Amino acid sequence: MDIFGIILWPLRWVIELILVGAHSGLTALGLDFNSGWTWILSILVLVLVVRTAMIPLMLRQIKSMRGMMELQPELKKIQTKYKGKRDQFSQQAMQQEMMALYKRHGSSPLASCWPMLIQMPIFFALFQVLNAANRHEAGVGLMNAELAMSFSNGDIFGARLSDTLSTNGDNPAVVAVAITIIVLMVVSQFFTQFQITAQNVSQAAKESPMYRQQKMMMYVLPLIMAVTGVMFPIGVMSYWMMSNLWTMGQQWWTIRNMPTPGSEAAKKREERLRASGKWDTHPDNPANRKDADGNPIAQKPTGQREQPMSKTRAKKKKKKGGK
Template sequence: MGFIDTILWPLKWLIEVILVAGHTGLTAIGLDYDSGLTWVLSILLLVLIVRSAMIPLMIRQIKSMRGMMEIQPELQKINDKYKNKRDQFSQQAKQQEIMALYKQHGSSPLSGCWPMLIQMPIFFALFRVLNAANAGTAGVGLMNEDLAHSFGNSTIFGAPLSAVLSDPGGNVSVIVVAITIIVLMVGSQFFTQFQITAQNVSPQAKASPMYRQQQMMMYILPLVMAVTGFMFPIGVMTYWLLSNLWTMGQQWWTIRAMPTPGSEAAKKREERLRAAGKWETSPENPENQKKKKLEEQGIEPKPAGQRQQPVSKQRSKKKKKKKK
């Protein structure tokens, strides 16, 4: 066993447990034991379990990225403050102010990378499981030789799940299926990034350098997927595509339910709440936010009503004389 296989051993064992459990359950209800559909649905089960476990992390990532967008004007002020100061003391003070700003808003530059970093070992572990299955070798856990042979030789639309586009072996189905999956992967990734940059960014954040970086990522990430798609087996790309579709749906729901204040998505949500008569009680209503801040400071909000008219000095003196 190599060094990488030793590191990935726990993940490979867990992946085999989920795949075999899904395969066993599906064959129990009548699906074909050696069908590619049975194994693809087992991969779907793996996606559902992994991504469900990552929901808290994804919500934290979305909030942190939104916060990073919103603090860009304040971050720019700090950079301008120390623009011409290169001494060690000034640079240290600059970093302390930036870290304090991140902490205040609950944001971090690395938060957007964690979901991808966590999933990369899963991609490689699934890749190793598929390679072993293609060779008819039993896995490290529940994947025995019979299941490995079934997994490695199962096909979807005539293309084996273990096949790679860079070496189709003369099978046209491998080329067609792999390219179709790559196109869907690229399209879903692009649409996910587009949802963020087009609808869930405030006008102030759009003027920041981070927004331009986000727009660049909208084109770079799909390109990376297109290139790596030539090297990964169809089974691994199927996992990647299903995971992308999950992310796209999750992102759509998040933008709809928790949009960035001031963004186009926030305006649309306000319109929906007003149409439903729920805007007055919504926590996103600026008036309700002001009341909440006052309550947190221990200040009782003044009841809404007619504004008290100012009294002139002359009228005030007349009132005092009458009282006497």
């Protein structure tokens, strides 16, 4: 076993545990042991388990992406401050100021990548499970030779879960199923990115370079999925597609209920709350915000400037108020 296989071994064991456990439960309910649909439902259980465990990380990713876009104007000021200064001291000072800014806003350039980085080993581990099953070999855990053969030969609409479009392109069933799954993968990925760039970005953030990069990713990621989908087995693409659909739904719920302040989604949420009569008492309304002790935060009258006060006058006012 190579180093890559050694690293993925624990993941393969967990994936086989979930797949075999779900398959056993489904067959106990009366589903066909060798049916590809039984294995597809088992993969769906795998998606539900993995994505449920990743909900805290996904929320952190959304918060970080939102924060990164909102602090772009401040980042631009720091970059302008050190523009043209290439010496080591200036570059180090710029990096320190940027890191302090990230820390102050609770954001990180890498936080938005963690969910995808965590899922990639799962894709590769599932790919190895399918490859072993395709050779009718037992897995590293609960996937014995009989289950491996059943998993590999299980088919949906005439296409086996181990088939790929690149090697089984002469089979019309494989072509139809694979292309359908790829289209669903691409559309769901595009719509997920579209929700962020079109609905959940404030006007100030839209003027930042990061927003332009985000819009570019909206087209690049689906293209990558379309190209790589040709090489992946139908079973792996099924996991990818269902995971994308989960992300799309989760993103829609998050943007609808926790939009970025100043974004189009935030305006629509305010309109919904006003229409239902809930906005006046909603905590998002500045007039209803409270401090850590639950006391209302006094709002300064608009258009009225607080007059400067000398130290002597301030002390007299304080004594007068204490009597």
